[in-house]
Amino acid sequence: MPIAVIFPKVSLETDLGTIGRWLKDDGAPVKQGEPLFEIDNDKAAVEVEATASGIVVHRREAGHEVQVGEVVGQILQPGEAPVDNARPLEAKAVPSRPAAAARVVAAVGPAESPTRVIATPLARRIAAQREIDLSSIRGSGPRGRIQKRDLLDLPLQALKAPAARTGTAHLHAVWLQREGTRTVTALHGFASDHNAWRSLLAAGRPRGRLLGLDLPGHGRSPLVVPGDLDAICEMVEAQLALEGVDSTTVVAHSFGAAVAARLAVRGFVPVRSLLLLAPAGLGPEIRSEFLKGFVAARQASSLLPWLHELVCDPSVVSQAFVRAVEEQRGNEELSRTLNQFAGHYFCDGTQTFSIRSDLERLRIPVRVVFGTEDRIIPFAHARALPGHVGLHALQRCGHLPYVEQPELTLSILNEMLALGYAER
Numbered sequence: 001m002p003i004a005v006i007f008p009k010v011s012l013e014t015d016l017g018t019i020g021r022w023l024k025d026d027g028a029p030v031k032q033g034e035p036l037f038e039i040d041n042d043k044a045a046v047e048v049e050a051t052a053s054g055i056v057v058h059r060r061e062a063g064h065e066v067q068v069g070e071v072v073g074q075i076l077q078p079g080e081a082p083v084d085n086a087r088p089l090e091a092k093a094v095p096s097r098p099a100a101a102a103r104v105v106a107a108v109g110p111a112e113s114p115t116r117v118i119a120t121p122l123a124r125r126i127a128a129q130r131e132i133d134l135s136s137i138r139g140s141g142p143r144g145r146i147q148k149r150d151l152l153d154l155p156l157q158a159l160k161a162p163a164a165r166t167g168t169a170h171l172h173a174v175w176l177q178r179e180g181t182r183t184v185t186a187l188h189g190f191a192s193d194h195n196a197w198r199s200l201l202a203a204g205r206p207r208g209r210l211l212g213l214d215l216p217g218h219g220r221s222p223l224v225v226p227g228d229l230d231a232i233c234e235m236v237e238a239q240l241a242l243e244g245v246d247s248t249t250v251v252a253h254s255f256g257a258a259v260a261a262r263l264a265v266r267g268f269v270p271v272r273s274l275l276l277l278a279p280a281g282l283g284p285e286i287r288s289e290f291l292k293g294f295v296a297a298r299q300a301s302s303l304l305p306w307l308h309e310l311v312c313d314p315s316v317v318s319q320a321f322v323r324a325v326e327e328q329r330g331n332e333e334l335s336r337t338l339n340q341f342a343g344h345y346f347c348d349g350t351q352t353f354s355i356r357s358d359l360e361r362l363r364i365p366v367r368v369v370f371g372t373e374d375r376i377i378p379f380a381h382a383r384a385l386p387g388h389v390g391l392h393a394l395q396r397c398g399h400l401p402y403v404e405q406p407e408l409t410l411s412i413l414n415e416m417l418a419l420g421y422a423e424r
Helices: 121-130 148-152 194-201 229-242 255-266 288-296 300-309 319-329 332-345 356-361 379-384 406-420
Strands: 003-006 016-022 035-040 044-049 054-058 065-067 071-076 102-107 173-177 183-187 209-213 248-253 271-277 366-371 390-394
Touching: 035 071, 121 148, 173 194, 183 229, 183 255, 194 209, 194 406, 209 229, 229 255, 248 255, 248 406, 255 271, 255 356, 271 406, 288 300, 288 332, 300 319, 319 332, 366 379, 366 406, 379 390, 390 406
Parallel strands: 183 209, 183 248, 248 271, 271 366, 366 390
Antiparallel strands: 003 071, 016 035, 016 065, 035 044, 044 102, 054 071, 173 209
């Protein structure tokens, strides 16, 4: 018989709550203990875990208030059919403490006052980082609850950039193309900078304005090594706010693609669609010999063999490309930082971070472009992609799809722009 998914009590003040979002699609498989849905609670974001394995069936949509104890979904076993709403469901026994099925993942918000502000956890986090007084905001949610969209609809001048844990220094940003009403944000890979995207622009122009950022520790950005992907995202979010970017499609390569996936999940800047090129973070393996050799190389003669490892066809590596990298390596402080960066994020030839769960949680258009001849990150990592993420497997292409097949990459980017900015 189907197992009931019960809405748990997570607040001492009320027997009502709101499903912020389902973390598993209707009809998707789920394993016991996996996060099933997220509750919008006044003080915390709470993930409710599945009490059994099976197929999820939604009975209550996200965004609507429900009573504690109400059946909001079902978990079916193979061959079972959903039970009609009028019939009782079996409730699988779980410990009486709500913490057994619900896990607090983010506690935020100030102590309550006589005029308590009701806001979702994400709205509180955005307000805290951007120094927004929630008492001055009229919420559009149930009972006037302030939601993320209420803050994102504010005039840009009313918003402040999120404070970054790594310091107040800004990332280096360049508008590579200013024409267009839609925005594309471009995040480069390890040991590169915003100039990497000029290869893509040589094939044509995206149908939107293009902003290139230098990630921390790279290019002209602060030469620091943030502790994790979230710390990097905070710096990116702060810079996007300064640039007046209120929503964006993101195209990103390799390590930058991992940052982009985390950026989209965090939600402080609405990411409308993602194009990830040879993304890092799908598996642990990465070619350690390349990382060591490429970072250590200083002169064109020693750089060229490693640059050839990035591509399937060495002829696409131009002399201008080699000279640009050689000029970068003349900055000894930058080279030391890149070495530290590699030691932190690719320690012992291992990718020390993962974006698998991030991609599973995203409900926006996402495409991945992967060269089948990639010698830096194995193409086999593409097998870890969730089913809702589209994959373009490019034959005779290595780690730089936007260099080796720029016309195709640009075409896919324009398609992602259209999907991201379509009415949904």
